[in-house]
Amino acid sequence: MIYKLIYLLLIGLFFISTFINKNNLFNDINSSVDNFNIRFNKDIQILKNEIDFLNTTKKSLPFVNYTVAENITYFDIDGSGVYFKNITSHPNQFNFYNLKEAKENLNSKFDNSLLFIVYNNIRSLKNDRKVIYTDDFSQTWVKILQKGALNFDVFQNKRSISRNNTEFALYNFYTDRAHEKEMFTIIFPEYDYFNNSQKLRALWYFDFDPNFFAKNTDRLKRNLGLNTCIIDGDYKVVYSTNKNQASKIKNIHNFYIFPLEKTNYKILVEKETIFQIIKAKEVFLIGFIFFLVFYINKKEKLKKELHSLKMINKIKSELLLREPLTSLYNRYFLQEEMVFPINNCGIVLLDIDHFKNINDTFGHDKGDHVLKAVSNCIKLVSVGSADAFRWGGEEFLIIFKDTDKENVLNKVNTLQKLIKDLNILDNYKITASFGVIYTNIKDKSSFYSAVSKADKNLYTAKKTGRDKVVAF
Known part of the structure; x- marks a missing residue:
């Protein structure tokens, strides 16, 4: 009887210890995700600082040597592209931003995951007149811009920038038509203020490949021992530590879900298995429980065999x-x-x-x-x-x-x-x-x-x- 009580006590200890481990792991997950969001916000601040720096270091250059294709006027400045869309008269000069230098400076901080920068200077949303700057010059951009690319009517409403009307927006995973690469875009709006109201003046586009999230997401997995992935608003996987992860999440219930702050993206951490919350002391308890069960069963079996020996002999005599x-x-x-x-x-x-x-x-x-x-x-x-x-x-x-x-x-x-x-x-x-x-x-x-x-x-x-x- 005493062995059965010890057995029940050990089982209780095992479940209590496992429950504590699960709670500790979930606390670790919450803490690690909080740190992920802190690092993400730091990365966003780096981008914002770079925009502020570029705005203070822009240069005024003469408007010369341009080419016109239908409604697009464009030219190349040291490999950077400048595109004017739907302009009726050409200015004598324009503001130039050295986006290549900015990209080289940022790449050292983002593991070369930044593909290119686009600065879209919106002159008038109503008449769709724009000045568009890119960190690379390509006539592919001409064809794309002719079809209406970068015409984000959503920005007419200042509160559509993000859920909390913050200073940036993160747009869903897509395949870029100019470079045929999978990427996502972080967009920073700039406003003019007239009579206590805001008017959208310009947009900054930072296009990244999925490796933008690699460093922080891989760190999350190392800390927790659980696969982690980032998904966009359409549940499409932007980056995952599991190389066999499907491109789109079908069963969201297999993950703990956390928001990526100020965005419509989500951080998914796979739910732990029983083996991931069982530590050394639980393994010892399991081993001891199995030993005790074996011992109790063996003892009970021997006892039954001794008590039934006469019956067995009788059956043997009668049947065999x-x-x-x-x-x-x-x-x-x-x-x-x-x-x-x-x-x-x-x-x-x-x-x-x-x-x-x-x-x-x-x-x-x-x-x-x-x-x-x-x-x-x-x-x-x-x-x-x-x-x-x-x-x-x-x-x-x-x-x-x-x-x-x-x-x-x-x-x-x-x-x-x-x-x-x-x-x-x-x-x-x-x-x-x-x-x-x-x-x-x-x-x-x-x-x-x-x-x-x-x-x-x-x-x-x-x-x-x-x-x-x-x-x-």
Whole structure:
């Protein structure tokens, strides 16, 4: 009983300890995600500072050597692109931003995940007149801008910049048409203020590849030991520490979900398995519990085996060692249970006379009744130090142990009379023939030799008229 109480106590300790580990892990997840958001906000501030720096270092350059394609006027300045869209008159000069220098400065902080910068100077949303600057010059931009790229009507509403009307917006994962690369965009709006109202003046676009999130996301996985991914507002995976992660999250319930602050992006941390919250002490408890269970079960099993040994022996005797119809021993008993030597032994082999005629005349059911009746007679005379067997068919064997010849003959004569007195078949007297020998048996070989001699005496009894005893 005390072992069961200890067992239950250990199980309780295991679940309590596992519950504590789970709570600690969840606290670690919350803390690590908070740190992730802090680092993300620092990265955003770096971008914002760079914009402020570029605004203070812009240069005024003459408006020369340009090319016109339909509604786009464009030219190249040291590999940087300047594009005017829907302008009716060309200015004498314009403000130039050295975006290449800004990109080189930022790349050292963002692991080269920044693909390019676009500065979109919105002159008028209503008439769609724009000045667009990129950190690389490409005529591909001309075709894209002709189709209306960077025409973000959403920015007409100042409160659509982000959920909290903050200073930047993060836009969903997409494939850029100019460079055919997967990326996402961080956008910073700039406003003019007139009569206490805001008017959108310009937008800064920072385009990044997914590795923008690699450093912080990989750190999150190292801290927690759990795969982590960043998804956009359409549940598309922007970056994942699991290289086999599908491109779109289908079952969000497999993750803990946290907002990426001030954006519509989310941080997903996969839910832990039982093995990730089981520590060394829980492993020890599990091992000890299994040992205790094994010990208790072994002890209970041994106890049951000891209590049921007599029953098992009885079943073995009844089912394995006895012939089912007569309940006398079978030959398996001779092979497995017979103990030699046997001294002063009487071997009696008997055969029911004309048993085939009984089956043919009265049927096999009646024949089985005769076999049972004869076996009951044999049991009466073999009580004590004798073993009785159904030797085969209508033949029976009795082994009288530690007796004398006279007693053996008395038992056989009594058995012969009991069989004659059976009255279970109409107008038919049941009789049996007997072959008897008296000897000492040393081993199994001498036993079968003795049975063979008794069989010869039985044969003589049957040949000389049946219902006889031929002895010694």
